[in-house]
Amino acid sequence: RGGFEAKARGLADARDAVVAFVRERVPELRLLADHDATCPAVVPLGLAPGSPVASVYAVAHHMAARGWNLPTGQKPACVSVLLAYQHAGPLLDALLADLRAAVDAAVAAPDAKLDGELAVYGAADAIPDELLDEACRLYVDVRMAVRGADVGKAAAGPLASGRRQV
Secondary structure (H helix, E strand, O other): OHHHHHHHHHHHHHHHHHHHHHHHHOOOEEEOOOOOOOOOEEEEEEEOOOOOOOOHHHHHHHHHHOOOOOOEEOOOOEEEEEEOHHHOOHHHHHHHHHHHHHHHHHHHOOOOOOOHHHHHHHHHHHOOHHHHHHHHHHHHHHHHOOOOOOHHHHHOOOOOOOOOOO
8 A cells, every 4th residue: 555655646746746847837838637636647738828839739749759758639739748657756857858848849940840640630620620520531431441342342341352351
């Protein structure tokens, strides 16, 4: 029991440190939720009003370049700092320093090209919902189509050609 309590306290302290750091040293970002009952701890961040950062996805991009994987979300656009008990101590200091550096890099290069899923999130956030819905439906149709089959055969199912699609 004592080991769990120590790890839970370390996790809560790490979460509090991230929240304080963002509030005091990263005015370009803001907390989207302030809660204290999660494990692992999640600190969702969005852009502060008037932020010089062009996109919160740019912050995630620059964090990835530093070796951190911060999940992103939409509506509102956000990046989440996920913490586990391992983040207590020196690893947390490195995370916070890299977060500040990533925000600085995003401000310095507002037109930086995002890649991978960050580019998709960034584009999807700017597209009207109706157009995005149609694009997603077309994408699923293409991905789910049976190779070598025309549309009529594809409608018959994945075994229409006598081979199962993998």
